[in-house]
Amino acid sequence: MSGASRNIDIYLSFSIASTIILGAVPIITNSFRNHLPLNLWYPFNTSKTGFHDFAYFYECIGITIRASTHVATDSLPLLLMTFVCGQLDAITDTLRNLKSYARQDIQMNEKRGISDEQVYKGMNALLVECVQKHIEVRRLVQELHDAYSYHFFSILANAILVLSLVLSKIATESKLLSLVDMLLYFCAIALQLLQFNWYGNEIALKSSAMHMAAYAMDWSECPITFKKKLLFALIHLQKPLKYRTPVNLYLGIETMLVLFSGFTSNERRELNKKGSRLRFHTAFVRLAKHKTSREET
Numbered sequence: 001m002s003g004a005s006r007n008i009d010i011y012l013s014f015s016i017a018s019t020i021i022l023g024a025v026p027i028i029t030n031s032f033r034n035h036l037p038l039n040l041w042y043p044f045n046t047s048k049t050g051f052h053d054f055a056y057f058y059e060c061i062g063i064t065i066r067a068s069t070h071v072a073t074d075s076l077p078l079l080l081m082t083f084v085c086g087q088l089d090a091i092t093d094t095l096r097n098l099k100s101y102a103r104q105d106i107q108m109n110e111k112r113g114i115s116d117e118q119v120y121k122g123m124n125a126l127l128v129e130c131v132q133k134h135i136e137v138r139r140l141v142q143e144l145h146d147a148y149s150y151h152f153f154s155i156l157a158n159a160i161l162v163l164s165l166v167l168s169k170i171a172t173e174s175k176l177l178s179l180v181d182m183l184l185y186f187c188a189i190a191l192q193l194l195q196f197n198w199y200g201n202e203i204a205l206k207s208s209a210m211h212m213a214a215y216a217m218d219w220s221e222c223p224i225t226f227k228k229k230l231l232f233a234l235i236h237l238q239k240p241l242k243y244r245t246p247v248n249l250y251l252g253i254e255t256m257l258v259l260f261s262g263f264t265s266n267e268r269r270e271l272n273k274k275g276s277r278l279r280f281h282t283a284f285v286r287l288a289k290h291k292t293s294r295e296e297t
Contacts, residue, residue, distance in 0.1 A: 005079075007078075007191070007195055008071065008074075008075050008078065008079075008195075010191065011071055011074070011188060011191050011192060011195070012067075012068070012071045014184050014185075014187045014188035014191065015067035015068070015070065015071055015188045016064065016067060016068070017184050018067070018181055018184040018185040018188060019060075019063045019064045019067045020064075021177060021180060021181040021184065022037050022063060022181050023037050023056075023059070023060040023063065023064075024177075025037070025175075025177050025178060025181065026056070028177060029175070029177070036052075036055055036056055036059055037056070037059045037060060037063065038059045038062075038063065040055070040059065042055055074155070074192060074195075074196075077144065077148045077151065077152075077196075078195055078196070078199065080140075080144055081144070081196075081199040081200065081202075081203060081243075082199060084137060084140060084141060084144075084203055084241075085199065085202050085203055085206060087133065087137050088137065088203065088206040088207055088210065088241075089206065090133075091130050091133055091134055091137070091210060092206065092209065092210050092213045093213075094126060094129075094130050095127075095130055095210065095213045095214040095217060096213040096214075096216055096217060097217070098123050098126050098127060098130075098214075098217045098218075099119065099123055099217060099218045101122075101126060102119050102122030102123045102125075102126055103119055103122070105122055105126075106118050106119065106122050120222055120223055120226055123222065123226060124225075124226055124229065127226075127229060127230065127233055128229075130214075130233070131233050131236060131237075134210070134236070134237060137241070138241060141203070141241045141243070144243070145243055145244065148243075149243075149244065149245055149246055150245075150246060152196065152243060152244075152245050152251060153245035153246055153247060153249070155192065155193065155196055156193070156245065156249060156255070159189050159190075159192060159193040162185075162189050163186065163189055163190065163193075166182055166185060166186045166189070167186070169182050170182045170183065170186070193256060194256065196251055197251050197252055197253055197255055197256040198253065199251075200242070200243045200250065200251025200252050201251070201252040201253045201254075203241050203242070203243070204240050204241065204242050204250070204252055207239075207240045207241040208240035210237040211234045211237040211238045214230065214233055214234055214237060215234060
């Protein structure tokens with residue numbers, strides 16, 4: 001949870017810094033009276049002093065509130081995904097050390113000697129508790145998926161579109177402050193995309209390894225009744241938990257790499273097309289020059 005809070009603070013810092021620089025560019029470049037941060041349309045003449053000051057502060061406050069709202073909107077599903085990761089870690093640790101935890105619980109309640117039958121009963125109770133908690137976590141993941149599936153899809157689509165536009169803007173930007181502003185905005189959007197895919201990937205990995213943790217417990221000397229319940233628990237824990245969008249894109253590192261590789265391959269394809277056209281144009285020019293030189297001779 002602390003790691004997610006730190007990432008959200010970094011995300012908020014990038015967003016606020018980008019909005020501050022965007023609002024300060026007209027003042028630093030001495031174009032305050034001629035330009036606005038966003039250059040929006042207003043039903044009044046913004047060239048006048050009072051109206052221009054009102055429009056300037058309105059846009060500065062608006063972009064700051066919008067950046068803070070976007071960070072706050074993304075923070076809730078991120079923290080819930082972090083909570084799911086913590087619950088999965090707790091269940092996995094309990095399953096892996098089921099026998100020792102059952103023995104510790106019995107030692108806390110009884111001061112007399114501990115029999116194997118009591119340990120097996122404690123293991124049985126802890127196993128049932130872990131399965132019930134896993135069912136509750138799966139229900140929470142399903143509710144989050146129903147509530148935020150379109151939100152996740154909008155984040156993926158918006159991030160790829162914005163990153164493409166920002167990269168093209170950075171390639172053609174000549175002003176230093178505007179370049180710094182675009183770099184901060186690029187870092188904020190990239191961090192947003194990375195966080196959702198990272199925690200989605202963590203949930204998938206942790207949930208897919210739970211049945212191996214249950215199999216790794218000390219179950220060889222347990223009675224047959226416990227082994228049967230453990231078998232059903234293993235079958236129940238095999239299905240991983242994944243967040244997906246309405247177009248069947250799962251949140252994970254693979255999805256992010258596919259999106260970035262698709263973007264870079266498209267860019268590479270465009271460069272190859274331009275390069276082939278340039279080579280064809282160069283060859284055509286050389287052929288024309290060679291033909292004219294032969295005619296002159």
